[in-house]
Amino acid sequence: MFWLSKKHIAILLMLPALLLYVLYIIIPIIMAFFYSFTKFSGIGEPEFVGLKNYARLLKDPLFLVSLKNTFIILAVSFVLLLVGSFLLAVLLNTKIKGANAAKALIFSPAIIAPIVVGLIWSFILDPYTGLINMFLEKGGLDFLALKWIGGVTLTPYVVGVVYTWQVLGFITTIFIAGLKLIPQNIYEAASIDGANPRQELFFITIPMLKQTFLINVVLIITGCFKIFEVVFQLTGGGPNHLSEVLVTYMYNTSFQYSEYGYGMSIAVVTFLLSIMFFSVYLLVIMKRKEE
Amino acid sequence: MKKKFKPLLWILVLVMSMSLVAVFSSGGCKPVAEEPVAEEPVAEEPVAEEPVAEEEVTISLAMHVANVENQEPATYAIVQEFMKNNPNITVEIQGTETDEHIKKMKMMAASGTLPDVFWMLPPPAKEMAEAGYLGDLTEFLSNNEDVVARIPANMIDAYKLDDGTQYGIAYQPLVTGLWVNNDILGKYGLQVPETFDELKEVVKTLKENDVVTIAKGAKSPFSVWAFLIMICRYGYFDKIDGILAGEASYNNPDFLKFYQKIDELRELGAFPENVSTLDYFQAVEMFMAGNAAMLDAGVWEAPKVEASEFGVEASFWFGPTFGDGVGNQKVSMAVPAAPFVVSASVMEDQAKANAVFEFLKYYFSDEAADIIVNSQFLPVIKYSGEIDTTSGLGKVLEALGKPDWVSPPNQPDLIVSEAIGNAMYDSIYGVINGVYTPEEALDIVDSKIAEQ
Numbered sequence: 001m002f003w004l005s006k007k008h009i010a011i012l013l014m015l016p017a018l019l020l021y022v023l024y025i026i027i028p029i030i031m032a033f034f035y036s037f038t039k040f041s042g043i044g045e046p047e048f049v050g051l052k053n054y055a056r057l058l059k060d061p062l063f064l065v066s067l068k069n070t071f072i073i074l075a076v077s078f079v080l081l082l083v084g085s086f087l088l089a090v091l092l093n094t095k096i097k098g099a100n101a102a103k104a105l106i107f108s109p110a111i112i113a114p115i116v117v118g119l120i121w122s123f124i125l126d127p128y129t130g131l132i133n134m135f136l137e138k139g140g141l142d143f144l145a146l147k148w149i150g151g152v153t154l155t156p157y158v159v160g161v162v163y164t165w166q167v168l169g170f171i172t173t174i175f176i177a178g179l180k181l182i183p184q185n186i187y188e189a190a191s192i193d194g195a196n197p198r199q200e201l202f203f204i205t206i207p208m209l210k211q212t213f214l215i216n217v218v219l220i221i222t223g224c225f226k227i228f229e230v231v232f233q234l235t236g237g238g239p240n241h242l243s244e245v246l247v248t249y250m251y252n253t254s255f256q257y258s259e260y261g262y263g264m265s266i267a268v269v270t271f272l273l274s275i276m277f278f279s280v281y282l283l284v285i286m287k288r289k290e291e
Numbered sequence: 292m293k294k295k296f297k298p299l300l301w302i303l304v305l306v307m308s309m310s311l312v313a314v315f316s317s318g319g320c321k322p323v324a325e326e327p328v329a330e331e332p333v334a335e336e337p338v339a340e341e342p343v344a345e346e347e348v349t350i351s352l353a354m355h356v357a358n359v360e361n362q363e364p365a366t367y368a369i370v371q372e373f374m375k376n377n378p379n380i381t382v383e384i385q386g387t388e389t390d391e392h393i394k395k396m397k398m399m400a401a402s403g404t405l406p407d408v409f410w411m412l413p414p415p416a417k418e419m420a421e422a423g424y425l426g427d428l429t430e431f432l433s434n435n436e437d438v439v440a441r442i443p444a445n446m447i448d449a450y451k452l453d454d455g456t457q458y459g460i461a462y463q464p465l466v467t468g469l470w471v472n473n474d475i476l477g478k479y480g481l482q483v484p485e486t487f488d489e490l491k492e493v494v495k496t497l498k499e500n501d502v503v504t505i506a507k508g509a510k511s512p513f514s515v516w517a518f519l520i521m522i523c524r525y526g527y528f529d530k531i532d533g534i535l536a537g538e539a540s541y542n543n544p545d546f547l548k549f550y551q552k553i554d555e556l557r558e559l560g561a562f563p564e565n566v567s568t569l570d571y572f573q574a575v576e577m578f579m580a581g582n583a584a585m586l587d588a589g590v591w592e593a594p595k596v597e598a599s600e601f602g603v604e605a606s607f608w609f610g611p612t613f614g615d616g617v618g619n620q621k622v623s624m625a626v627p628a629a630p631f632v633v634s635a636s637v638m639e640d641q642a643k644a645n646a647v648f649e650f651l652k653y654y655f656s657d658e659a660a661d662i663i664v665n666s667q668f669l670p671v672i673k674y675s676g677e678i679d680t681t682s683g684l685g686k687v688l689e690a691l692g693k694p695d696w697v698s699p700p701n702q703p704d705l706i707v708s709e710a711i712g713n714a715m716y717d718s719i720y721g722v723i724n725g726v727y728t729p730e731e732a733l734d735i736v737d738s739k740i741a742e743q
Contacts, residue, residue, distance in 0.1 A: 127568070238510060255394050256709075259710055
């Protein structure tokens with residue numbers, strides 16, 4: 001046996017990464033939990049207030065708005081990303097001309113910094129100076145020139161679409177990797193048995209991509225709960241916090257309002273919600289697996 | 292093959308571990324403060340006024356703009372001149388955008404790594420002073436009576452704790468209001484209004500001609516200076532102490548009238564249609580490009596206004612008076628801007644303290660005031676030099692010089708906590724954006740006050 005596979009060597013090699021993970025992920029999470037029970041302006045000593053911040057969350061209309069917006073983005077991007085990226089992966093996995101170039105182009109938004117993504121889309125979506133409404137008005141479709149951002153309703157849906165655009169290539173790449181792992185002889189055998197492409201898709205491809213679906217669902221859920229830069233750049237959470245998501249509201253509460261304790265309670269709730277969503281999904285998958 | 296790999300892998304583990312140690316020891320990834328947070332009271336030992344030692348001293352100055360040379364040209368020029376006059380003192384300038392700067396200073400205070408001198412917003416500066424992070428400048432002032440004589444009392448008194456600790460000195464006067472493009476007004480036969488009713492007529496005429504009256508950007512919530520002056524005309528300073536003490540409500544009949552005025556302006560189309568997606572800098576661009584008649588800003592835009600095509604005809608205005616206002620309607624706004632403060636740790640190093648005090652002495656000198664005026668900004672000190680009345684700065688001074696116009700002691704948002712100040716911005720922009728009714732806007736501020 002190759003000596004590297006000994007347990008203690010493996011642990012030793014993982015130690016540096018583990019140390020960094022504990023220092024920059026685990027400890028800040030614990031500190032956030034601690035500060036969520038305090039009133040702290042960022043200066044001086046925090047004042048312990050117990051569950052006051054959490055009680056305030058339940059009555060805070062802006063928190064509920066940010067929660068609603070986050071769920072809207074999650075719903076929109078979940079549907080668009082999961083379905084869209086899977087179908088795109090199936091298409092790009094076939095031997096079509098230009099598939100490689102298409103893969104590169106589709107993946108390219110994923111390498112753009114999220115703040116730049118927000119900036120680019122603000123020029124496209126601005127209701128008065130943006131490209132979309134400009135083209136619509138020039139084409140005589142004024143009635144379709146809606147307030148995509150800066151209004152009171154559409155922003156979270158639009159953010160879902162922008163997030164989908166940004167992450168589609170990345171999720172598609174993971175699906176393509178999963179598709180490549182499916183043995184071709186299964187498709188050959190199915191083809192011999194008379195299965196058509198639709199049957200191959202539903203009875204071979206999708207079941208064999210269960211783990212890939214699981215990975216992508218986790219990525220989409222956690223990604224949606226982490227959205228910040230796109231919203232920050234598109235609207236700043238405005239007008240008047242109506243397009244806030246959990247992270248931007250936490251950021252504004254902590255750093256604009258200097259209410260670090262309350263901001264950390266929002267961060268803790270965000271953390272718990274994302275774990276809860278993922279856990280529920282995992283339980284459903286595990287249950288189906290058992291059945 | 293296995294034997295060759297073994298030593299190589301051990302070397303790799305060793306190198307990775309050493310690099311981690313190097314990172315932590317260099318301070319690049321300091322997880323915990325190296326020094327205890329300064330909790331002791333502000334240093335009380337008198338700072339001896341010895342002649343500046345000839346030893347080389349480096350002091351750090353942190354400003355609230357990303358590019359100090361371009362965005363704070365006066366301060367930058369003063370630093371360069373100071374270093375020429377004091378070759379043994381090096382001033383390292385650090386610049387960060389305002390929000391980031393404030394966060395950074397708070398984190399640096401907690402980790403004991405504050406710069407020697409820095410700009411800070413008044414509410415957190417006061418908190419920092421109360422927490423012992425800032426040096427006491429009382430001795431500096433008492434040993435430099437010539438400096439004190441040059442600075443208006445309110446620029447010093449604004450940054451004094453109840454126990455007499457002098458934790459800062461205003462770095463500039465804050466003069467805010469509305470810049471007016473008189474070319475646009477003249478084109479439609481209009482003049483700078485005086486009353487709110489006259490302003491409404493101006494708005495109606497400009498709206499009919501698709502001209503924005505007041506350029507504003509809601510993505511920069513702090514950009515409500517002109518409206519903070521206007522609320523003073525509804526008895527803000529008579530009421531605010533009672534409101535903060537819980538004896539009165541922010542949602543009161545007088546303030547309601549004011550917010551209803553904002554709503555009227557919104558309905559008449561005084562603001563850009565895309566105000567909710569613009570930020571302050573875009574609003575400035577809109578005004579400077581001649582696409583808006585007025586800009587809600589302050590004296591800091593004087594250089595840009597002067598350089599604009601309409602600069603010669605521009606004017607500065609403190610906003611309309613109100614027929615249903617409360618108290619004096621001739622309210623201007625020339626208050627202490629944010630202070631320069633000094634880190635408490637400076638007081639423990641004699642050479643550094645002397646260097647910092649020399650810098651402050653120079654900053655509040657006549658020579659520095661000339662530099663500030665030449666950069667089209669107003670100096671803190673009483674300035675006896677000549678200012679070109681046709682310049683942008685001259686127009687601000689013209690507005691300030693109008694008889695019977697009096698400034699309050701401070702800007703309304705600077706005498707409340709950051710959270711309440713932000714709620715005020717939110718309430719004003721909420722009405723401008725059409726998101727809140729005037730009543731809802733007032734309740735927003737009341738809720739925030741109750742939470743404190």
